[in-house]
Amino acid sequence: MEYLIHLAIFFSTYAILAISLDLVIGYTGLLSVTHAAFYGIGAYTVALLLTRADVGFFPALAAGAMLTAFVAFLIGFVLSRFRGDYYALGSLGFNIIVFAIFLNWQELTHGPLGVPGIDRPEIAGFVFSDNGAFLLLTLFFLGCAWLVGRFIASSSLGRVLKAIREDEGAIAVFGYHVLSFKLFIFVITAAIAAIAGGLFASYITFIDPSSFTVNESIFILAIVILGGLGSLRGPVLGALLLILLPEALRFVGFPTEIAAQMRQAVYGILLVVLMLYRPQGLLGEYRL
Amino acid sequence: MNALEIKNLTKTFGGVKAVNSLSISFEKGKITGLVGPNGSGKTTLVNVLTGMYGMDSGAVIVGGERERGAIRPHEVFDLGLSRTFQNIRLFEQMTVLDNVLISVTKRTVWDSLFERHKDFHEKKAREVLERVGLWEKRHAHAKELSYGQRKLLEIARALATGAETILFDEPYAGLFPEMAKLVSGIMKELRAGNKTIILVEHDMALIRELCDRVIVLDAGALLAEGKPTDVLQDKRVIEAYLGV
Numbered sequence: 001m002e003y004l005i006h007l008a009i010f011f012s013t014y015a016i017l018a019i020s021l022d023l024v025i026g027y028t029g030l031l032s033v034t035h036a037a038f039y040g041i042g043a044y045t046v047a048l049l050l051t052r053a054d055v056g057f058f059p060a061l062a063a064g065a066m067l068t069a070f071v072a073f074l075i076g077f078v079l080s081r082f083r084g085d086y087y088a089l090g091s092l093g094f095n096i097i098v099f100a101i102f103l104n105w106q107e108l109t110h111g112p113l114g115v116p117g118i119d120r121p122e123i124a125g126f127v128f129s130d131n132g133a134f135l136l137l138t139l140f141f142l143g144c145a146w147l148v149g150r151f152i153a154s155s156s157l158g159r160v161l162k163a164i165r166e167d168e169g170a171i172a173v174f175g176y177h178v179l180s181f182k183l184f185i186f187v188i189t190a191a192i193a194a195i196a197g198g199l200f201a202s203y204i205t206f207i208d209p210s211s212f213t214v215n216e217s218i219f220i221l222a223i224v225i226l227g228g229l230g231s232l233r234g235p236v237l238g239a240l241l242l243i244l245l246p247e248a249l250r251f252v253g254f255p256t257e258i259a260a261q262m263r264q265a266v267y268g269i270l271l272v273v274l275m276l277y278r279p280q281g282l283l284g285e286y287r288l
Numbered sequence: 289m290n291a292l293e294i295k296n297l298t299k300t301f302g303g304v305k306a307v308n309s310l311s312i313s314f315e316k317g318k319i320t321g322l323v324g325p326n327g328s329g330k331t332t333l334v335n336v337l338t339g340m341y342g343m344d345s346g347a348v349i350v351g352g353e354r355e356r357g358a359i360r361p362h363e364v365f366d367l368g369l370s371r372t373f374q375n376i377r378l379f380e381q382m383t384v385l386d387n388v389l390i391s392v393t394k395r396t397v398w399d400s401l402f403e404r405h406k407d408f409h410e411k412k413a414r415e416v417l418e419r420v421g422l423w424e425k426r427h428a429h430a431k432e433l434s435y436g437q438r439k440l441l442e443i444a445r446a447l448a449t450g451a452e453t454i455l456f457d458e459p460y461a462g463l464f465p466e467m468a469k470l471v472s473g474i475m476k477e478l479r480a481g482n483k484t485i486i487l488v489e490h491d492m493a494l495i496r497e498l499c500d501r502v503i504v505l506d507a508g509a510l511l512a513e514g515k516p517t518d519v520l521q522d523k524r525v526i527e528a529y530l531g532v
Contacts, residue, residue: 151401152401154404155400155401155402155403155404156389156393156394156399156400156401156403156404156405157397157400157401157403159382159386159389159390159393159405160390160393160400162379162381162382162386163379163382163386163390165381166378166379166380166381166382167377167378167379167380169340169361169377170373170377170378170379171379171390172339172361172362172364173338173339173340173361173364173365173370173371174364174365174370174390174391174395174445174449175362175364175365175366175395175449176362176395177362177395177396177397178361178362180396180397181397184397230381285381286381287381
């Protein structure tokens, strides 16, 4: 049971990340590969405030979201000069820069040694030390991320984002200041990713830079693309599959000496097959 | 009164003057044809006037107000301008209805975030979609439409903005006769409603039928302007078009 709760917490965390990234990629068409950086800034802010400043979890989470939103505003402003593949490359560059800061700013982050001893959340004297309670907390934030996503997607703004994805030159002629819309969605979704990071830091109680590499951004991107771009259900399904699939493959019965490699291989093959036969993702409405 | 006026407008691409010190005006409530051989600067001019391109020098006057420099894309709507594109630029993976709703919903981030698509918006979208015969297709994706229907959807999207001046860039290209007739009917209705139309077109029969005035460009400069019957008989115009 504890194992299932652990998986459910991971699923919820990645679903929050995927929903937020889908608003950037699936709705707005900005191929961002820097989400792990925002996830990391949120995680480090919460970790450092909890371990060094004696700030409560929820204020720390809010601070992480705000700091990340500010960083995302600056990054988004620079990235707005790029389009298409160049946007992806630029965003990748930012992930690398942020990762390098986590790794090398030793006085602040302890570099590769990471930040240990992060407290679990506490509210009105109740500590979320039990994983079941922590799962409820992450599900609550997943619900909030879903509602924010739905609110945006069902608004006129959601339609504008899709139009930007389709042709940002044409939408501008209809009176929309494209940069404002792109920055808005980039900043909001970065703040949501930061909340996922704060939850992750508090759940694991230890973070180091290895959790926020470009590989992590690519993994979140894979969740979004597999689940389906431009649909809120897609990223949730994608998170469910990509978190559970490797775990399910543990029970296939591969010989122990090659089990780990086989799991990775089968996992990779399934992803390739899915992309061949369903390139818009399982529940997607839009193809890259 | 002029709906739109440009003074000494120049636009160059890598040393080539696509529009060369051009000064022309477009009268309010009239259909003005903008003609000229390929490469004469018609689409470049439309793109400059709708903020798709900047300008090297010159001034624009919209609605008789003060002279201004380059129009930025997001200012086009506030200036009461709208357009269609020579090469169709629809929001392909969005529905026909959504393509038109873009023209009628709120424009700022904050306002649009708290706005939902309501009967009021749908009524406005329905009016223009019914006018171009696409209401029944409102739930189809734009990419699923035929070429002619896509042209009509672009026109519907431009109409839905309620702009005072609409720039149509070759709206008849690829349309079969029934659709062309529909578009001509829309043009005439717009003129009757005192809207200003700038029509980039190669079909001289259409220019004669619809336009109150015609402006001929050649190599980015003004070659001739006046009533269609006069201008289209001008030797310089015939020479520029036919190369004889």
